[in-house]
Amino acid sequence: MANPSKSKGTAWESALVAYLRDHHNPATRRNVQMGRLDIGDIDGYYLHALEAKAEKTITLSDYIAQANREAINAGQPFGCAVVKRRMKGAADAYVVRDLATDVRLMNRFRDAEELLKEYKFDVWFEHDEHHREAA
Known part of the structure; x- marks a missing residue:
């Protein structure tokens, strides 16, 4: 090239x-x-x-x-x-x-996790534990 x-x-x-x-x-x-x-x-x-x-x-x-x-x-x-x-x-x-994009992304994550937590707490809990360990 x-x-x-x-x-x-x-x-x-x-x-x-x-x-x-x-x-x-x-x-x-x-x-x-x-x-x-x-x-x-x-x-x-x-x-x-x-x-x-x-x-x-x-x-x-x-x-x-x-x-x-x-x-x-x-x-x-x-x-x-x-x-x-x-x-x-x-x-x-x-x-x-930009911050506006990041806030929209974080709001989407927050809302999705709240839905999962509300409807399938055990699945949310495992998901949360897995990603906390990864950090």
């Missing part, structure tokens, strides 16, 4: 896909670029359009605006940017979203 920036971006997207396949969703894949109707770089991050960024100069506001636009295009409720940390791998990347 002649363009070093494109090579770096492709390598970052591939690293993210590999990590997400191992730890989140085996069906995760890179998306084909679609110009102004782009749907994010990676498909398979639950409920999100994911924009992968591996740049020397980090511009969070641009990344978040792009991720939010692409979430709309992808029909996903949330957008986020996954920003590469220098000299680190995928597990150490930053996941970035």
